[in-house]
Amino acid sequence: MQPIQLIKKYFSKNSANVTVLDIGARDGEIAKKLAEFGYEVTAIDKDDFSKDFKNTQVTFLQTSFEEYEPSQNFDIVIAKNVLPFMQKEMLDKVLTTGNFIIFNLWGKGHEWANFNNSFDQSEITQFKDSISKTFKIHYFADEKFATKSYKNEPVFWHQYTFCIEKVL
Numbered sequence: 245m246q247p248i249q250l251i252k253k254y255f256s257k258n259s260a261n262v263t264v265l266d267i268g269a270r271d272g273e274i275a276k277k278l279a280e281f282g283y284e285v286t287a288i289d290k291d292d293f294s295k296d297f298k299n300t301q302v303t304f305l306q307t308s309f310e311e312y313e314p315s316q317n318f319d320i321v322i323a324k325n326v327l328p329f330m331q332k333e334m335l336d337k338v339l340t341t342g343n344f345i346i347f348n349l350w351g352k353g354h355e356w357a358n359f360n361n362s363f364d365q366s367e368i369t370q371f372k373d374s375i376s377k378t379f380k381i382h383y384f385a386d387e388k389f390a391t392k393s394y395k396n397e398p399v400f401w402h403q404y405t406f407c408i409e410k411v412l
């Protein structure tokens with residue numbers, strides 16, 4: 245399921261005065277849609293996508309998540325396809341940045357995730373256990389699929405998608 249579907253399905257409030265942080269937002273495909281729905285969206289990316297956010301209601305900041313010092317706790321945090329590019333410790337920072345959090349991690353085996361930031365099954369089980377008292381897991385998917393690389397070679401893709409919410 246995609247972030248917007250997950251928000252529609254599991255986030256209980258309507259969009260008024262709800263703050264959203266989109267980490268690694270790229271050109272803002274998700275962030276801009278959420279702003280159109282009335283959410284107060286901040287989008288960050290380590291690369292400069294500011295021109296993609298001109299004439300939108302989204303606040304774009306060019307910064308790496310590692311260096312980002314949020315001035316507030318966000319109601320919703322989205323980190324889609326970005327944590328695999330960071331060190332694993334950044335997952336903890338994501339968890340302390342918001343209440344309703346959507347993110348994905350990559351399983352071992354993907355050619356782009358053969359760093360120390362991909363997760364095996366036992367690490368995922370451990371992670372789920374470690375957050376079980378603090379977060380309700382609304383949605384979890386363990387998906388494996390085959391696709392093609394830019395060189396047209398088969399690529400085995402394994403990802404874990406989470407939608408979790410802080411238990412207050």
Ligand SMILES: C[S@@+](CC[C@H](N)C(=O)[O-])C[C@H]1O[C@@H](n2cnc3c(N)ncnc32)[C@H](O)[C@@H]1O
Pocket residue numbers: 267268269270271273288289290291307308309310323324325326329330
């Ligand atoms: C694969 S794209 C995903 C874009 C978008 N989230 C999506 O799913 O369509 C990864 C994005 O994360 C950004 N990124 C990678 N490492 C980052 C970091 N450490 N801090 C902030 N942004 C980062 C990249 O510049 C890129 O725009």
